[in-house]
Amino acid sequence: MTDQKPVRQVFNIVAVVQSGRLQYEALLLAASLRATNPNFAGKLYLAEPQQGGAWSRSPSVTDPAVRAMLAELGAEILPFEAVHFGQNYPHGNKIEALAALPDEPFLFLDTDTLITGDFDAVGFDFAKPSASMRREGTWPAQELYGPDLATSWKSLYDAFGLDGFEQTLDESQPQNYWQRFMYFNAGWFFHASPKAFGQRFLEYALRIRDNRPEVLECQEIFPWLDQIALPLVIHAFGGGRPGPALAGLDGAVTCHYRxxxxxxxxxxxxxxxxxxxxxxxxxxxxxxxxxxxxxxxxxxxxxxxxxxxxxxxxxxxxxxxxxxxxxxxxxxxx
Structure with missing residues (x-):
């Protein structure tokens, strides 16, 4: 009896595209996906913020040659309106764009990502979201006379009624060292439902922006707001740090080159x-x-x-x- 190959997981990829640098990065992303995964079973969506709402000027791709080439490479441009962040915080595009996606399993990628290997080598469990660990200790800052990092992070879990903060700690790391706490780069993340994930992501990000816990009043939250909210959302949906099955992300399958x-x-x-x-x-x-x-x-x-x-x-x-x-x-x- 021969071993059966694992069933191919069907999911969509989404990135945010705008005029300027992001449109050229999107071309490289789409071309590398086609070159390395010619039988990719999902769809590559390029979410494009539109003028209006939180964008007073149009950020859309206006070059017809770029739009035509993206379509030729199999990408579908998906317009959406940014209501809450827009030009004041473009990182928020990745949060608001999720509502425009079909409600199917998705992998978000920053546009400055290349696909270098076969996605069949990645063992996704879309019911348990995760995100990139290729990050540095950018938040929170340890204030001289302020709360320690554990107090800062726990205040957020408590604010959103999230149990199990202690279970999110990496106890192999020293007390009050930034890597002890669950903190991600938002260059990739995934889940089974962009609607549910995006709604929770938006809720948490807006509350941190507008009504954060008192112990965080002196913390600068920009440009890291998306990365502050992301671990809370992942924990809320039963996810956590990526395990060995996801090693191809930021590894042999994807590269977030910046x-x-x-x-x-x-x-x-x-x-x-x-x-x-x-x-x-x-x-x-x-x-x-x-x-x-x-x-x-x-x-x-x-x-x-x-x-x-x-x-x-x-x-x-x-x-x-x-x-x-x-x-x-x-x-x-x-």
């Missing part, structure tokens, strides 16, 4: 291979070269100069140190 200089500085040879392969296609090259960082990094080979500056086996521990070297060498672009 900027092209950072990609060339620290990512694997496979990531660079996928990037340069999809960008070399003539029909994409004609469009992508209009964006200066892509033109310089990929087509004029400055990315290779960046790559020569760093040892991928011995990178600086903090991203800030990588950025310092790039700026010093005149190779920081965004």
């Amino acid at each position: 900027t092209l200089p950072l990609l060339y500085a620290r990512e694997s040879d496979r990531v660079v291979e996928v990037l340069e392969d999809v960008a070399s296609k003539q029909e994409l090259r004609r469009i992508l070269r209009d964006y200066e960082p892509i033109k310089l990094m990929i087509y004029q080979n400055r990315g290779r100069k960046v790559r020569a500056l760093f040892d991928r086996e011995d990178l600086p521990r903090r991203e800030q140190a990588i950025r310092f070297v790039l700026k010093r060498e005149g190779l920081w672009l965004r």
Whole structure:
């Protein structure tokens, strides 16, 4: 009797697209998905905020060549209205966009993500949401005479009536060290229902913005509001930190590269291979070269100069140190 292959999980991917940098990143995302997952069974939705509501000016993609190429690559542009965040907090697009999706299992990806492997290698459990652990300790700040980190985080769990704060702690980490607390990068997250997840995400984010617990009054919440609310939402739906089955995310299957200089500085040879392969296609090259960082990094080979500056086996521990070297060498672009 032969072993049966696991049943392919059908889910949709959603990212936010706007004019400018995000539209070119969306092209690379869509092209890399097609190149590495030609039989992807779901849909790639690119959620596009519209003028009106919280956007006084239009953030939409106006270049017809970009829109046509995205459609050719299999992406569907999904318009939505941002009511609560918009131009004052564009990170909030990922929260409000979820309401526009079909209510089917979804994976949210930041647009500055490449797909480098087969999604069949990822063991999603959409009933138990999770998110990216590729993050730094950006929030909360430890105030000299203020509450410790545990008090800050617990105040949020208590504010939303969430039990089990102690079970969210990573007790292998020291007391009051930021990694002891469940904190994610919002570059990817998933769940079975974008409607339910998005509604809870919006509720929590608005309350933290408008009526946070008193112990957090001195904490700066921008630009981290989405990442402050996200672990609370994930915990509310019975999820938690990603386990080994999700290792392909931020691993062999996806790469949240942030900027092209950072990609060339620290990512694997496979990531660079996928990037340069999809960008070399003539029909994409004609469009992508209009964006200066892509033109310089990929087509004029400055990315290779960046790559020569760093040892991928011995990178600086903090991203800030990588950025310092790039700026010093005149190779920081965004």
